[in-house]
Amino acid sequence: MTSANDGESLAGMESAGTAARRMKGPRGWEIARATAEAEDVCIRPLLKRRTNLDTGASEVVPIACGSRLSSVCPPCARRYARIVRGQCREGWHLTEEPAEPEPDADTVWLMKFRADLMEQGREAQRNGDADALEDVREALADVDQQLRQDNGVRGKLPALDEPDAPAKPRQVRSTRRRQDSPDLPRKPVEQRTIGREFAGRYRPSMFTTLTLPSYGQVHTPTRGGRRCSCGRNHRPESPVLGTPVDVASYDYRREARDLIHFSALADRFWQNLRRAVGWNVQYFAVVESQRRLAPHLHAAIRGSIPRALIKQVAAATYHQVWWPPHDEPVYGGTRLPVWVPERSAWCDPDTREPLPTFEESLPGADEEPAHVVRFGDQVDIRGVLGGGEEAHRHVNYLTKYVTKAIGETYADATEAHRDHADRLLVELAVTPCSPRCPVWLLHGIQPKSAHSRMNPGLCKGNAHKRATLGVAGRRVLVSRKWTGKTRAEHAQDRRDHVHAMLSAAGLPVASTTSAGRYVWEPVSPTDPGVPSRSYLLLQAVAERRRWKAEFEQARLIVAARDATCAGGRAGEDGGSNA
Numbered sequence: 001m002t003s004a005n006d007g008e009s010l011a012g013m014e015s016a017g018t019a020a021r022r023m024k025g026p027r028g029w030e031i032a033r034a035t036a037e038a039e040d041v042c043i044r045p046l047l048k049r050r051t052n053l054d055t056g057a058s059e060v061v062p063i064a065c066g067s068r069l070s071s072v073c074p075p076c077a078r079r080y081a082r083i084v085r086g087q088c089r090e091g092w093h094l095t096e097e098p099a100e101p102e103p104d105a106d107t108v109w110l111m112k113f114r115a116d117l118m119e120q121g122r123e124a125q126r127n128g129d130a131d132a133l134e135d136v137r138e139a140l141a142d143v144d145q146q147l148r149q150d151n152g153v154r155g156k157l158p159a160l161d162e163p164d165a166p167a168k169p170r171q172v173r174s175t176r177r178r179q180d181s182p183d184l185p186r187k188p189v190e191q192r193t194i195g196r197e198f199a200g201r202y203r204p205s206m207f208t209t210l211t212l213p214s215y216g217q218v219h220t221p222t223r224g225g226r227r228c229s230c231g232r233n234h235r236p237e238s239p240v241l242g243t244p245v246d247v248a249s250y251d252y253r254r255e256a257r258d259l260i261h262f263s264a265l266a267d268r269f270w271q272n273l274r275r276a277v278g279w280n281v282q283y284f285a286v287v288e289s290q291r292r293l294a295p296h297l298h299a300a301i302r303g304s305i306p307r308a309l310i311k312q313v314a315a316a317t318y319h320q321v322w323w324p325p326h327d328e329p330v331y332g333g334t335r336l337p338v339w340v341p342e343r344s345a346w347c348d349p350d351t352r353e354p355l356p357t358f359e360e361s362l363p364g365a366d367e368e369p370a371h372v373v374r375f376g377d378q379v380d381i382r383g384v385l386g387g388g389e390e391a392h393r394h395v396n397y398l399t400k401y402v403t404k405a406i407g408e409t410y411a412d413a414t415e416a417h418r419d420h421a422d423r424l425l426v427e428l429a430v431t432p433c434s435p436r437c438p439v440w441l442l443h444g445i446q447p448k449s450a451h452s453r454m455n456p457g458l459c460k461g462n463a464h465k466r467a468t469l470g471v472a473g474r475r476v477l478v479s480r481k482w483t484g485k486t487r488a489e490h491a492q493d494r495r496d497h498v499h500a501m502l503s504a505a506g507l508p509v510a511s512t513t514s515a516g517r518y519v520w521e522p523v524s525p526t527d528p529g530v531p532s533r534s535y536l537l538l539q540a541v542a543e544r545r546r547w548k549a550e551f552e553q554a555r556l557i558v559a560a561r562d563a564t565c566a567g568g569r570a571g572e573d574g575g576s577n578a
Helices: 004-024 028-038 074-092 105-127 130-149 252-260 262-277 307-316 389-398 415-428 438-443 487-504 533-577
Strands: 046-052 058-063 205-211 283-289 295-301 318-321 338-340 345-347 371-374 379-384 476-478 518-522
Touching: 028 074, 028 533, 058 533, 074 283, 074 389, 074 476, 074 487, 105 130, 205 307, 252 262, 252 371, 252 415, 262 283, 262 307, 262 318, 262 371, 295 389, 307 379, 379 389, 487 533
Parallel strands: none
Antiparallel strands: 046 058, 046 518, 205 295, 205 379, 283 295, 283 476, 318 371, 338 345
16 A cells, blocks of 8 residues: 555656656757758748838748858758759750850840949049039949849949059069970860760760879778788778878978969869860869868869870969968067058068068069969779769769868868868968968068958968868859859759749749838847747748648649640540551
Protein backbone atom coordinates (compact mmCIF):
# COMPACT_ATOMS: atom_id res chain seq x y z
CA MET A 1 0.00 0.00 0.00
CA THR A 2 1.40 3.37 -1.05
CA SER A 3 1.29 6.24 1.39
CA ALA A 4 0.59 9.87 0.57
CA ASN A 5 4.25 10.78 1.08
CA ASP A 6 5.28 8.06 -1.35
CA GLY A 7 2.87 9.44 -3.94
CA GLU A 8 4.23 12.93 -3.51
CA SER A 9 7.77 11.55 -3.93
CA LEU A 10 6.83 9.74 -7.14
CA ALA A 11 5.15 12.86 -8.49
CA GLY A 12 8.24 14.90 -7.65
CA MET A 13 10.49 12.40 -9.39
CA GLU A 14 8.29 12.42 -12.51
CA SER A 15 8.26 16.22 -12.50
CA ALA A 16 12.05 16.33 -12.19
CA GLY A 17 12.43 13.80 -15.01
CA THR A 18 10.10 15.82 -17.24
CA ALA A 19 12.06 19.00 -16.52
CA ALA A 20 15.32 17.22 -17.33
CA ARG A 21 13.91 16.00 -20.63
CA ARG A 22 12.77 19.52 -21.45
CA MET A 23 16.23 20.90 -20.72
CA LYS A 24 17.81 18.34 -23.06
CA GLY A 25 15.26 18.80 -25.85
CA PRO A 26 15.64 21.27 -28.73
CA ARG A 27 14.35 24.80 -28.41
CA GLY A 28 11.44 26.11 -30.45
CA TRP A 29 13.69 28.42 -32.48
CA GLU A 30 15.99 25.54 -33.38
CA ILE A 31 13.03 23.43 -34.55
CA ALA A 32 11.67 26.31 -36.65
CA ARG A 33 15.10 26.87 -38.17
CA ALA A 34 15.58 23.18 -38.99
CA THR A 35 12.09 23.01 -40.51
CA ALA A 36 12.77 26.05 -42.68
CA GLU A 37 16.08 24.58 -43.85
CA ALA A 38 14.40 21.29 -44.74
CA GLU A 39 11.78 23.14 -46.82
CA ASP A 40 14.38 25.31 -48.63
CA VAL A 41 13.29 28.49 -46.85
CA CYS A 42 15.88 31.15 -46.02
CA ILE A 43 16.89 30.77 -42.37
CA ARG A 44 18.27 34.31 -41.93
CA PRO A 45 15.86 36.57 -43.85
CA LEU A 46 16.15 40.33 -44.05
CA LEU A 47 13.08 42.02 -42.60
CA LYS A 48 11.44 44.87 -44.51
CA ARG A 49 8.27 46.78 -43.69
CA ARG A 50 5.96 47.09 -46.71
CA THR A 51 3.33 49.84 -46.63
CA ASN A 52 0.47 50.00 -49.13
CA LEU A 53 0.05 53.63 -50.18
CA ASP A 54 -3.56 53.03 -51.28
CA THR A 55 -4.92 51.31 -48.17
CA GLY A 56 -2.32 52.31 -45.59
CA ALA A 57 -1.87 48.68 -44.51
CA SER A 58 1.60 47.82 -43.25
CA GLU A 59 3.25 44.44 -42.75
CA VAL A 60 6.70 42.99 -42.11
CA VAL A 61 7.90 40.87 -45.03
CA PRO A 62 10.90 38.49 -44.78
CA ILE A 63 13.22 38.67 -47.81
CA ALA A 64 15.69 35.90 -48.58
CA CYS A 65 19.27 36.86 -47.73
CA GLY A 66 20.59 35.44 -51.01
CA SER A 67 23.83 34.14 -49.49
CA ARG A 68 25.97 31.96 -51.76
CA LEU A 69 27.72 30.10 -48.93
CA SER A 70 26.19 27.00 -47.40
CA SER A 71 27.89 27.82 -44.10
CA VAL A 72 25.80 31.00 -43.88
CA CYS A 73 22.41 29.97 -45.30
CA PRO A 74 22.10 26.46 -46.79
CA PRO A 75 18.70 27.02 -48.52
CA CYS A 76 19.83 30.19 -50.33
CA ALA A 77 23.14 28.53 -51.23
CA ARG A 78 21.32 25.52 -52.70
CA ARG A 79 19.10 27.82 -54.72
CA TYR A 80 22.16 29.63 -56.05
CA ALA A 81 23.85 26.31 -56.92
CA ARG A 82 20.80 25.16 -58.89
CA ILE A 83 20.82 28.35 -60.96
CA VAL A 84 24.57 28.09 -61.58
CA ARG A 85 24.24 24.42 -62.52
CA GLY A 86 21.48 25.22 -65.00
CA GLN A 87 23.51 28.09 -66.47
CA CYS A 88 26.51 25.80 -66.97
CA ARG A 89 24.44 23.05 -68.58
CA GLU A 90 22.51 25.39 -70.88
CA GLY A 91 25.52 27.04 -72.49
CA TRP A 92 28.03 24.19 -72.74
CA HIS A 93 26.84 22.43 -75.91
CA LEU A 94 24.86 25.06 -77.78
CA THR A 95 24.21 24.34 -81.45
CA GLU A 96 23.20 27.90 -82.34
CA GLU A 97 24.73 31.25 -81.48
CA PRO A 98 23.16 32.79 -78.33
CA ALA A 99 20.83 35.66 -79.09
CA GLU A 100 22.27 39.12 -78.55
CA PRO A 101 20.11 41.24 -76.19
CA GLU A 102 18.54 44.13 -78.05
CA PRO A 103 17.64 47.35 -76.18
CA ASP A 104 13.92 47.99 -76.01
CA ALA A 105 12.20 51.26 -76.89
CA ASP A 106 12.09 52.39 -73.26
CA THR A 107 15.86 51.96 -72.85
CA VAL A 108 16.56 53.85 -76.08
CA TRP A 109 14.26 56.69 -74.99
CA LEU A 110 16.03 56.94 -71.62
CA MET A 111 19.43 57.12 -73.33
CA LYS A 112 18.15 59.91 -75.60
CA PHE A 113 16.86 61.74 -72.53
CA ARG A 114 20.24 61.22 -70.88
CA ALA A 115 22.00 62.71 -73.91
CA ASP A 116 19.78 65.82 -73.61
CA LEU A 117 20.62 66.07 -69.91
CA MET A 118 24.33 65.85 -70.69
CA GLU A 119 23.99 68.73 -73.16
CA GLN A 120 22.10 70.81 -70.57
CA GLY A 121 24.83 70.07 -68.02
CA ARG A 122 27.59 71.19 -70.40
CA GLU A 123 25.63 74.36 -71.15
CA ALA A 124 25.31 75.05 -67.41
CA GLN A 125 29.06 74.53 -67.00
CA ARG A 126 29.82 77.02 -69.77
CA ASN A 127 27.47 79.61 -68.23
CA GLY A 128 28.68 79.00 -64.67
CA ASP A 129 25.15 78.22 -63.45
CA ALA A 130 25.81 76.11 -60.34
CA ASP A 131 22.12 75.60 -59.45
CA ALA A 132 21.21 74.30 -62.92
CA LEU A 133 24.29 72.08 -62.93
CA GLU A 134 23.26 70.52 -59.61
CA ASP A 135 19.74 69.87 -60.93
CA VAL A 136 21.20 68.14 -63.99
CA ARG A 137 23.44 65.96 -61.81
CA GLU A 138 20.47 64.81 -59.71
CA ALA A 139 18.45 64.05 -62.85
CA LEU A 140 21.36 62.08 -64.33
CA ALA A 141 21.64 60.04 -61.13
CA ASP A 142 17.92 59.16 -61.29
CA VAL A 143 18.14 58.19 -64.97
CA ASP A 144 21.25 56.06 -64.38
CA GLN A 145 19.57 54.26 -61.50
CA GLN A 146 16.53 53.51 -63.66
CA LEU A 147 18.71 52.31 -66.54
CA ARG A 148 20.61 49.90 -64.31
CA GLN A 149 17.87 48.60 -62.04
CA ASP A 150 14.80 48.57 -64.32
CA ASN A 151 16.41 48.18 -67.76
CA GLY A 152 19.42 46.06 -66.85
CA VAL A 153 22.04 48.31 -68.47
CA ARG A 154 25.57 47.18 -67.63
CA GLY A 155 28.95 48.80 -68.03
CA LYS A 156 30.13 52.34 -67.43
CA LEU A 157 27.94 55.28 -68.38
CA PRO A 158 29.71 58.50 -69.48
CA ALA A 159 30.11 61.08 -66.72
CA LEU A 160 29.32 64.76 -67.10
CA ASP A 161 32.87 65.83 -66.16
CA GLU A 162 34.61 63.17 -68.25
CA PRO A 163 35.95 65.48 -71.03
CA ASP A 164 37.29 67.95 -68.45
CA ALA A 165 39.07 65.35 -66.34
CA PRO A 166 42.85 65.82 -66.40
CA ALA A 167 44.65 63.23 -68.47
CA LYS A 168 46.77 60.93 -66.33
CA PRO A 169 50.34 60.38 -67.52
CA ARG A 170 50.60 56.91 -68.96
CA GLN A 171 53.86 55.01 -68.76
CA VAL A 172 54.42 53.15 -72.01
CA ARG A 173 55.91 49.69 -71.65
CA SER A 174 57.12 47.29 -74.29
CA THR A 175 54.56 44.75 -75.52
CA ARG A 176 57.23 42.28 -76.62
CA ARG A 177 56.90 38.83 -75.13
CA ARG A 178 59.33 37.68 -72.50
CA GLN A 179 62.28 35.70 -73.78
CA ASP A 180 61.68 32.95 -71.21
CA SER A 181 58.15 32.23 -72.56
CA PRO A 182 57.30 30.44 -75.82
CA ASP A 183 55.58 32.29 -78.64
CA LEU A 184 51.93 31.89 -79.49
CA PRO A 185 50.10 31.69 -82.82
CA ARG A 186 47.94 34.74 -83.45
CA LYS A 187 44.86 34.64 -85.67
CA PRO A 188 42.13 37.20 -86.31
CA VAL A 189 39.32 36.37 -83.88
CA GLU A 190 36.00 35.57 -85.59
CA GLN A 191 32.81 36.56 -83.84
CA ARG A 192 31.49 33.03 -83.52
CA THR A 193 31.17 31.09 -80.29
CA ILE A 194 30.00 27.67 -81.54
CA GLY A 195 32.56 24.93 -82.09
CA ARG A 196 32.87 22.68 -85.13
CA GLU A 197 30.52 19.83 -85.89
CA PHE A 198 32.04 16.43 -86.72
CA ALA A 199 30.49 13.61 -88.77
CA GLY A 200 27.34 15.63 -89.23
CA ARG A 201 26.06 15.12 -85.67
CA TYR A 202 28.87 15.36 -83.07
CA ARG A 203 29.71 18.70 -81.50
CA PRO A 204 32.20 17.95 -78.69
CA SER A 205 33.34 20.40 -76.04
CA MET A 206 36.21 20.46 -73.54
CA PHE A 207 36.65 20.14 -69.78
CA THR A 208 39.99 21.66 -68.73
CA THR A 209 41.79 22.04 -65.40
CA LEU A 210 44.66 24.52 -64.95
CA THR A 211 46.83 24.63 -61.82
CA LEU A 212 49.51 26.86 -60.35
CA PRO A 213 53.14 25.68 -60.21
CA SER A 214 54.81 23.92 -57.30
CA TYR A 215 56.21 25.95 -54.40
CA GLY A 216 57.95 23.04 -52.74
CA GLN A 217 57.51 19.34 -52.18
CA VAL A 218 54.27 18.34 -50.45
CA HIS A 219 53.12 15.02 -49.06
CA THR A 220 51.42 12.92 -51.76
CA PRO A 221 49.57 9.57 -51.58
CA THR A 222 51.32 6.37 -52.59
CA ARG A 223 50.37 5.46 -56.17
CA GLY A 224 51.73 2.73 -58.39
CA GLY A 225 54.27 1.71 -55.75
CA ARG A 226 55.81 5.21 -55.70
CA ARG A 227 56.37 6.61 -52.23
CA CYS A 228 56.05 10.20 -51.12
CA SER A 229 59.17 12.35 -51.35
CA CYS A 230 59.45 12.10 -47.57
CA GLY A 231 60.17 8.38 -47.97
CA ARG A 232 56.96 7.15 -46.35
CA ASN A 233 53.79 5.59 -47.72
CA HIS A 234 50.63 7.69 -47.33
CA ARG A 235 47.10 6.46 -47.71
CA PRO A 236 44.52 8.66 -49.49
CA GLU A 237 43.01 9.61 -46.12
CA SER A 238 46.35 10.56 -44.55
CA PRO A 239 46.10 13.81 -42.53
CA VAL A 240 49.37 15.26 -43.90
CA LEU A 241 48.55 15.10 -47.63
CA GLY A 242 49.05 18.49 -49.30
CA THR A 243 51.23 19.94 -46.54
CA PRO A 244 54.91 20.79 -47.15
CA VAL A 245 57.55 18.15 -46.65
CA ASP A 246 60.09 20.82 -45.65
CA VAL A 247 58.53 24.00 -44.30
CA ALA A 248 61.82 25.94 -44.45
CA SER A 249 62.22 25.47 -48.22
CA TYR A 250 58.56 25.98 -49.13
CA ASP A 251 58.15 29.27 -51.05
CA TYR A 252 55.20 30.88 -49.25
CA ARG A 253 56.07 34.33 -50.62
CA ARG A 254 55.73 33.29 -54.23
CA GLU A 255 52.54 31.37 -53.49
CA ALA A 256 50.96 34.38 -51.77
CA ARG A 257 51.71 36.61 -54.76
CA ASP A 258 50.42 34.01 -57.22
CA LEU A 259 47.18 33.71 -55.24
CA ILE A 260 46.53 37.45 -55.34
CA HIS A 261 47.17 37.74 -59.08
CA PHE A 262 45.57 34.43 -60.09
CA SER A 263 42.46 36.10 -61.54
CA ALA A 264 44.57 38.31 -63.83
CA LEU A 265 46.45 35.22 -65.04
CA ALA A 266 43.15 33.46 -65.86
CA ASP A 267 41.93 36.49 -67.85
CA ARG A 268 45.17 36.52 -69.83
CA PHE A 269 44.77 32.80 -70.61
CA TRP A 270 41.35 33.33 -72.22
CA GLN A 271 42.70 36.23 -74.27
CA ASN A 272 45.61 34.14 -75.53
CA LEU A 273 43.38 31.14 -76.25
CA ARG A 274 41.01 33.20 -78.39
CA ARG A 275 43.88 34.68 -80.37
CA ALA A 276 45.42 31.25 -80.87
CA VAL A 277 42.30 29.43 -82.12
CA GLY A 278 40.85 32.35 -84.08
CA TRP A 279 37.30 32.37 -82.69
CA ASN A 280 35.53 33.77 -79.64
CA VAL A 281 35.93 30.91 -77.17
CA GLN A 282 33.27 30.84 -74.44
CA TYR A 283 33.83 29.32 -71.02
CA PHE A 284 32.22 28.55 -67.66
CA ALA A 285 34.95 28.29 -65.02
CA VAL A 286 35.05 27.73 -61.26
CA VAL A 287 38.02 28.51 -58.99
CA GLU A 288 38.64 25.76 -56.44
CA SER A 289 41.33 25.12 -53.86
CA GLN A 290 43.64 22.15 -53.95
CA ARG A 291 44.73 20.29 -50.85
CA ARG A 292 47.98 22.27 -50.86
CA LEU A 293 45.83 25.47 -50.64
CA ALA A 294 46.76 26.65 -54.15
CA PRO A 295 43.77 27.37 -56.42
CA HIS A 296 43.11 25.61 -59.68
CA LEU A 297 40.70 26.48 -62.46
CA HIS A 298 38.05 24.01 -63.67
CA ALA A 299 36.65 25.23 -66.99
CA ALA A 300 33.95 24.00 -69.33
CA ILE A 301 34.91 25.25 -72.80
CA ARG A 302 32.38 25.29 -75.62
CA GLY A 303 33.72 23.70 -78.79
CA SER A 304 36.61 21.38 -79.57
CA ILE A 305 40.21 22.64 -79.39
CA PRO A 306 43.34 20.51 -79.94
CA ARG A 307 44.80 19.42 -76.61
CA ALA A 308 48.32 20.31 -77.69
CA LEU A 309 47.22 23.87 -78.46
CA ILE A 310 45.58 24.32 -75.03
CA LYS A 311 48.76 23.09 -73.33
CA GLN A 312 50.85 25.40 -75.51
CA VAL A 313 48.69 28.39 -74.58
CA ALA A 314 48.83 27.49 -70.87
CA ALA A 315 52.63 27.21 -71.00
CA ALA A 316 52.99 30.53 -72.84
CA THR A 317 50.55 32.50 -70.65
CA TYR A 318 51.97 34.78 -67.99
CA HIS A 319 51.00 37.96 -66.16
CA GLN A 320 53.53 40.65 -65.26
CA VAL A 321 52.82 42.69 -62.13
CA TRP A 322 54.14 46.21 -62.69
CA TRP A 323 54.09 47.30 -59.07
CA PRO A 324 56.85 48.75 -56.90
CA PRO A 325 59.24 46.16 -55.46
CA HIS A 326 57.88 44.67 -52.24
CA ASP A 327 60.21 41.82 -51.39
CA GLU A 328 60.93 42.64 -47.74
CA PRO A 329 58.94 44.88 -45.36
CA VAL A 330 60.79 48.01 -44.25
CA TYR A 331 58.64 48.67 -41.18
CA GLY A 332 57.01 46.38 -38.66
CA GLY A 333 56.25 45.80 -35.00
CA THR A 334 56.07 49.12 -33.14
CA ARG A 335 58.10 51.02 -35.76
CA LEU A 336 55.48 52.07 -38.31
CA PRO A 337 55.00 55.08 -40.59
CA VAL A 338 53.09 58.00 -39.09
CA TRP A 339 50.62 60.42 -40.65
CA VAL A 340 51.85 64.03 -40.57
CA PRO A 341 48.92 66.45 -41.06
CA GLU A 342 51.21 69.33 -42.04
CA ARG A 343 52.51 67.35 -45.00
CA SER A 344 49.25 65.43 -45.65
CA ALA A 345 51.34 62.31 -46.14
CA TRP A 346 52.64 59.22 -44.41
CA CYS A 347 56.18 59.82 -43.20
CA ASP A 348 59.09 57.94 -41.73
CA PRO A 349 58.73 57.80 -37.91
CA ASP A 350 62.33 58.93 -37.38
CA THR A 351 63.04 61.52 -40.08
CA ARG A 352 59.44 62.71 -40.61
CA GLU A 353 60.15 62.74 -44.33
CA PRO A 354 57.28 61.70 -46.64
CA LEU A 355 57.42 58.20 -48.04
CA PRO A 356 57.63 57.88 -51.82
CA THR A 357 54.27 57.54 -53.54
CA PHE A 358 53.11 54.50 -55.47
CA GLU A 359 53.66 56.22 -58.83
CA GLU A 360 57.16 57.38 -57.86
CA SER A 361 58.16 53.84 -56.88
CA LEU A 362 57.03 52.09 -60.07
CA PRO A 363 59.77 50.25 -61.98
CA GLY A 364 61.10 51.93 -65.10
CA ALA A 365 60.62 50.80 -68.66
CA ASP A 366 64.00 49.04 -68.68
CA GLU A 367 63.49 47.33 -65.29
CA GLU A 368 61.94 44.00 -64.39
CA PRO A 369 58.37 43.69 -63.05
CA ALA A 370 57.79 43.10 -59.37
CA HIS A 371 56.38 39.63 -60.02
CA VAL A 372 55.52 37.25 -62.86
CA VAL A 373 52.81 34.62 -62.34
CA ARG A 374 52.44 31.53 -64.55
CA PHE A 375 50.48 28.29 -64.65
CA GLY A 376 52.00 24.97 -63.65
CA ASP A 377 52.84 22.07 -65.91
CA GLN A 378 49.78 20.01 -64.94
CA VAL A 379 46.99 20.64 -67.46
CA ASP A 380 44.14 18.14 -67.56
CA ILE A 381 42.02 18.16 -70.74
CA ARG A 382 39.03 15.96 -71.56
CA GLY A 383 36.57 15.90 -74.43
CA VAL A 384 32.87 15.78 -73.53
CA LEU A 385 29.79 15.20 -75.70
CA GLY A 386 26.61 17.00 -74.78
CA GLY A 387 23.37 15.39 -73.69
CA GLY A 388 24.88 12.32 -72.07
CA GLU A 389 25.58 11.08 -68.57
CA GLU A 390 29.22 12.14 -68.87
CA ALA A 391 28.28 15.78 -69.47
CA HIS A 392 25.83 15.67 -66.53
CA ARG A 393 28.55 14.24 -64.28
CA HIS A 394 31.05 16.91 -65.31
CA VAL A 395 28.52 19.70 -64.68
CA ASN A 396 27.90 18.39 -61.16
CA TYR A 397 31.64 18.07 -60.54
CA LEU A 398 32.25 21.59 -61.85
CA THR A 399 29.64 23.16 -59.56
CA LYS A 400 30.17 20.90 -56.54
CA TYR A 401 31.96 23.45 -54.37
CA VAL A 402 30.47 26.75 -55.56
CA THR A 403 28.71 27.17 -52.20
CA LYS A 404 31.91 26.76 -50.18
CA ALA A 405 34.52 29.42 -49.52
CA ILE A 406 38.15 28.76 -50.39
CA GLY A 407 39.06 28.70 -46.71
CA GLU A 408 36.44 26.07 -45.91
CA THR A 409 38.56 23.41 -47.59
CA TYR A 410 40.73 23.30 -44.47
CA ALA A 411 38.24 24.47 -41.82
CA ASP A 412 37.78 20.93 -40.48
CA ALA A 413 41.20 19.68 -41.52
CA THR A 414 44.03 18.40 -39.39
CA GLU A 415 46.51 20.40 -37.36
CA ALA A 416 49.07 20.10 -40.17
CA HIS A 417 46.71 21.77 -42.66
CA ARG A 418 45.81 24.53 -40.19
CA ASP A 419 49.50 25.25 -39.58
CA HIS A 420 50.07 25.32 -43.35
CA ALA A 421 47.21 27.83 -43.76
CA ASP A 422 48.51 29.95 -40.87
CA ARG A 423 51.95 30.24 -42.48
CA LEU A 424 50.36 31.25 -45.77
CA LEU A 425 48.22 33.88 -44.02
CA VAL A 426 51.34 35.34 -42.38
CA GLU A 427 52.84 35.90 -45.83
CA LEU A 428 49.55 37.26 -47.21
CA ALA A 429 49.51 39.81 -44.38
CA VAL A 430 52.66 41.49 -45.80
CA THR A 431 51.72 41.10 -49.48
CA PRO A 432 49.83 44.08 -51.00
CA CYS A 433 46.58 43.12 -52.72
CA SER A 434 46.02 46.31 -54.75
CA PRO A 435 47.63 49.72 -55.38
CA ARG A 436 45.43 51.14 -52.57
CA CYS A 437 46.31 48.47 -50.00
CA PRO A 438 47.62 49.84 -46.63
CA VAL A 439 50.18 47.01 -46.59
CA TRP A 440 52.29 49.19 -48.91
CA LEU A 441 53.14 51.33 -45.86
CA LEU A 442 55.07 48.38 -44.39
CA HIS A 443 57.25 48.46 -47.52
CA GLY A 444 57.93 52.20 -47.20
CA ILE A 445 55.55 53.25 -50.00
CA GLN A 446 52.45 55.41 -49.82
CA PRO A 447 49.54 53.61 -51.52
CA LYS A 448 47.25 55.31 -53.98
CA SER A 449 44.65 57.62 -52.37
CA ALA A 450 46.48 57.50 -49.04
CA HIS A 451 44.65 59.10 -46.10
CA SER A 452 44.99 59.45 -42.35
CA ARG A 453 42.41 56.75 -41.55
CA MET A 454 44.66 54.00 -42.88
CA ASN A 455 46.26 51.56 -40.49
CA PRO A 456 49.75 50.56 -41.67
CA GLY A 457 49.74 46.89 -42.52
CA LEU A 458 46.03 46.35 -41.78
CA CYS A 459 43.97 45.88 -44.94
CA LYS A 460 40.26 45.05 -44.91
CA GLY A 461 40.42 43.50 -48.38
CA ASN A 462 39.16 39.96 -48.84
CA ALA A 463 42.54 38.78 -50.10
CA HIS A 464 43.97 38.87 -46.57
CA LYS A 465 41.09 36.99 -44.90
CA ARG A 466 41.21 33.39 -43.78
CA ALA A 467 38.03 32.55 -45.68
CA THR A 468 39.55 33.41 -49.08
CA LEU A 469 43.29 32.67 -48.74
CA GLY A 470 44.28 35.30 -51.28
CA VAL A 471 41.60 34.44 -53.88
CA ALA A 472 39.40 37.49 -53.30
CA GLY A 473 37.61 37.66 -56.64
CA ARG A 474 34.61 35.81 -57.99
CA ARG A 475 34.55 32.04 -57.68
CA VAL A 476 32.39 31.47 -60.78
CA LEU A 477 33.71 33.03 -64.03
CA VAL A 478 31.35 33.04 -67.02
CA SER A 479 32.04 34.58 -70.42
CA ARG A 480 29.52 37.10 -71.72
CA LYS A 481 28.21 34.97 -74.59
CA TRP A 482 28.00 31.68 -72.74
CA THR A 483 24.19 31.76 -72.83
CA GLY A 484 23.56 35.41 -73.68
CA LYS A 485 21.80 35.83 -70.31
CA THR A 486 22.80 36.97 -66.86
CA ARG A 487 22.38 34.84 -63.76
CA ALA A 488 19.37 36.95 -62.74
CA GLU A 489 17.76 36.18 -66.10
CA HIS A 490 18.36 32.46 -65.54
CA ALA A 491 16.61 32.75 -62.18
CA GLN A 492 13.72 34.55 -63.89
CA ASP A 493 13.51 31.70 -66.42
CA ARG A 494 12.89 29.28 -63.54
CA ARG A 495 10.09 31.48 -62.19
CA ASP A 496 8.57 31.82 -65.67
CA HIS A 497 8.58 28.04 -66.02
CA VAL A 498 6.61 27.66 -62.78
CA HIS A 499 4.11 30.35 -63.81
CA ALA A 500 3.67 28.74 -67.24
CA MET A 501 3.00 25.36 -65.63
CA LEU A 502 0.37 26.86 -63.30
CA SER A 503 -1.29 28.73 -66.15
CA ALA A 504 -1.35 25.60 -68.33
CA ALA A 505 -3.11 23.71 -65.52
CA GLY A 506 -5.66 26.47 -65.02
CA LEU A 507 -4.43 27.34 -61.52
CA PRO A 508 -4.13 30.95 -60.32
CA VAL A 509 -0.71 32.56 -60.55
CA ALA A 510 0.28 34.96 -57.79
CA SER A 511 0.83 38.38 -59.30
CA THR A 512 3.89 40.38 -58.36
CA THR A 513 3.30 43.53 -56.40
CA SER A 514 3.70 46.80 -58.25
CA ALA A 515 6.62 48.88 -57.01
CA GLY A 516 4.70 52.12 -57.46
CA ARG A 517 2.02 51.35 -54.87
CA TYR A 518 4.26 50.26 -52.02
CA VAL A 519 6.95 51.78 -49.85
CA TRP A 520 9.67 49.51 -48.47
CA GLU A 521 11.47 50.48 -45.27
CA PRO A 522 14.08 48.69 -43.14
CA VAL A 523 12.81 47.30 -39.86
CA SER A 524 14.30 48.86 -36.77
CA PRO A 525 15.45 46.53 -33.96
CA THR A 526 13.25 48.52 -31.56
CA ASP A 527 10.14 48.28 -33.74
CA PRO A 528 7.41 46.85 -31.45
CA GLY A 529 5.28 45.49 -34.31
CA VAL A 530 7.80 42.96 -35.61
CA PRO A 531 6.80 39.30 -35.25
CA SER A 532 9.32 36.84 -33.90
CA ARG A 533 11.66 35.17 -36.35
CA SER A 534 10.20 31.79 -35.48
CA TYR A 535 6.76 33.04 -36.50
CA LEU A 536 8.10 34.46 -39.78
CA LEU A 537 10.01 31.27 -40.56
CA LEU A 538 6.98 29.05 -39.98
CA GLN A 539 4.83 31.42 -42.04
CA ALA A 540 7.33 31.17 -44.90
CA VAL A 541 7.40 27.37 -44.50
CA ALA A 542 3.61 27.19 -44.83
CA GLU A 543 3.74 29.39 -47.93
CA ARG A 544 6.50 27.31 -49.49
CA ARG A 545 4.59 24.06 -48.84
CA ARG A 546 1.50 25.58 -50.47
CA TRP A 547 3.55 26.58 -53.53
CA LYS A 548 5.03 23.08 -53.81
CA ALA A 549 1.57 21.48 -53.56
CA GLU A 550 0.20 23.79 -56.25
CA PHE A 551 3.11 23.10 -58.59
CA GLU A 552 2.83 19.34 -58.06
CA GLN A 553 -0.91 19.54 -58.74
CA ALA A 554 -0.26 21.53 -61.93
CA ARG A 555 2.39 19.04 -63.05
CA LEU A 556 0.00 16.12 -62.60
CA ILE A 557 -2.79 17.92 -64.46
CA VAL A 558 -0.54 18.77 -67.42
CA ALA A 559 0.92 15.25 -67.49
CA ALA A 560 -2.58 13.66 -67.51
CA ARG A 561 -3.70 16.04 -70.24
CA ASP A 562 -0.66 15.24 -72.37
CA ALA A 563 -1.21 11.50 -71.88
CA THR A 564 -4.86 11.87 -72.93
CA CYS A 565 -3.91 13.84 -76.02
CA ALA A 566 -1.21 11.31 -76.91
CA GLY A 567 -3.72 8.44 -76.54
CA GLY A 568 -6.23 10.24 -78.72
CA ARG A 569 -3.66 10.82 -81.45
CA ALA A 570 -2.60 7.17 -81.28
CA GLY A 571 -6.24 6.09 -81.68
CA GLU A 572 -6.72 8.35 -84.68
CA ASP A 573 -3.54 7.02 -86.28
CA GLY A 574 -4.65 3.45 -85.66
CA GLY A 575 -8.07 4.09 -87.17
CA SER A 576 -6.62 5.72 -90.26
CA ASN A 577 -4.19 2.83 -90.75
CA ALA A 578 -7.05 0.35 -90.45
